[in-house]
Amino acid sequence: MAENEKDTAASTSEAAEKIKPATTFDIRKIYLRDASVESPRSPGIFLSSSDSPEISIDASIKAQKLDQEDYYDVCLGLTVTSKVQKETAFLVEVHQAGVFHIVGIPREDMPLALEIACPNVLLPFAREAISDLVGKAGFPQLLLSPINFEALYQQKKQQKLEAAEELAKDGATPNGEQTH
Numbered sequence: 001m002a003e004n005e006k007d008t009a010a011s012t013s014e015a016a017e018k019i020k021p022a023t024t025f026d027i028r029k030i031y032l033r034d035a036s037v038e039s040p041r042s043p044g045i046f047l048s049s050s051d052s053p054e055i056s057i058d059a060s061i062k063a064q065k066l067d068q069e070d071y072y073d074v075c076l077g078l079t080v081t082s083k084v085q086k087e088t089a090f091l092v093e094v095h096q097a098g099v100f101h102i103v104g105i106p107r108e109d110m111p112l113a114l115e116i117a118c119p120n121v122l123l124p125f126a127r128e129a130i131s132d133l134v135g136k137a138g139f140p141q142l143l144l145s146p147i148n149f150e151a152l153y154q155q156k157k158q159q160k161l162e163a164a165e166e167l168a169k170d171g172a173t174p175n176g177e178q179t180h
Helices: 002-018 107-136 149-169
Strands: 024-038 054-065 071-084 087-103
Touching (some): 071 107, 107 149
Antiparallel strands (some): 054 071
């Protein structure tokens, strides 16, 4: 009977070792790392024509592994520029960041979590900060449309692939060394 208990305990510990850790995606902290607003033509811009502004948006994503195991800091940078008759009405820059605890995602899939899932969590906070800053600068409320981070990720991946293919045609390796 004691032998059966030992066999059961041994098989239970072997099974526990084979079990992969559960996938965890936790938001530990959302914070505004940096924000700025510029309105170089104020107050004159408020008195100029009522033409519709041209809005351009630039987005960037930076992710880094933190010292604590399975923790990542992800920062979504958004720059919104509004121009009226080719003059800058305002420029708003927001760096919305978050600390994420991510466990159990295979290494090859980690870029999907860091460049798609995390920015999707951060975007509503960044949109709110931008809208508030634009309003405080004296302009009408600005509601940013959703951003398709998956499409941006695929585009970035395709550009890297094309760059690597171009280097291969030229006889260079991705790190710039010549192959002969």
